[in-house]
Amino acid sequence: MYQTNQYEGMIAETVTMKGHNGDTINAYLARPLGGGPFPGMVVIHHAPGWDEWYRECTRRFAHHGYVSISPNLYFRDGHGTPEDVGAKVRAAGGAPDARVLGDLDGANAVLRSLPYVSRKVGVFGTCSGGRQAFLAGCRLKGFDAVLDLWGGRVVQSKEELTPNQPVAPIDYTKDLSAPLLGLFGNEDKAPTPEQVNQHEAELKKHGKSYEFHRYDGAGHGFFYYDRGAYRQEQAVDGWKKVLTFCERTLR
């Protein structure tokens, strides 16, 4: 808990990093000042784009003592406003899972190369980023905590599979290699409460460490203070759950 006589500072800036296939992409890196060691956090932006909320979120994790990096998963899709680039990716059916995983692996490697990062790194995502965080926890090595916030399409029917997202993440549940936190709104349509239940049943079946929190009166994206979906009470509680989970799994 912060005390008013405590020193606090951070550095936050755009950096470049190596992503999937060794491609150079940009990313936003925020770190607390000091020698650490601090745990790390990879912050995954939502499908609508690499926008301001994710840079704020990256700084928020740094404020709470995590060296955090948010890779621009749409770097290869051109540059412009986050909305214009996001709309382009929306039309293309979203970023390919394989490329996203490569970029997240690269972001993890950046954190682990920094002398002030401890040996523990988490991955956090909302919306499609929640799905991708879960996917990363199953498909990649080296994440110590996975935070899936209202990740839609973890459960996918065969008809919903696409060339960019060819496998439903729920099918990888047996490979999940880190504790999972899930936050969901009970009024969400993607994922629906039934899909969240399906996912939970699969986690139980494979004996995975997880905690799911479901919020009444909340739908999709209830942390986004700039959207009508924002739910103050649920968001405040949700952030507490996020930070408590990180303290337990990454410190």
Place this chain on the structure above:
Amino acid sequence: MCTMIAHQVKLEGRGKSGADWFEVREANVSYDHPYDLPLEHALNIDFVNEAMGPGARVAVELSVDAARRLVESIQAVLAQADARGVLEDIPLAAAKPGGAPSAS
């Protein structure tokens, strides 16, 4: 996006973004998260020119009802123009100076 329901149609037209018009070559139609409309999902249409970069975009976000009424209105207007014999159902290139020769 969270539904990934999107179609692209190649087309010819012009769009206005800010003060300037640009050549529209594609329309991206999706049912997914809108950016500004206060709904979880909407029918989104982006008129774009991919060759000009992501900023060449005229965007609309519609409720399902609005989208259906728009489709009906487009069909009705085209049918009315056809009935009056004023429908110019020819490729844009043919209508440009130096395009395809006219029948006369």
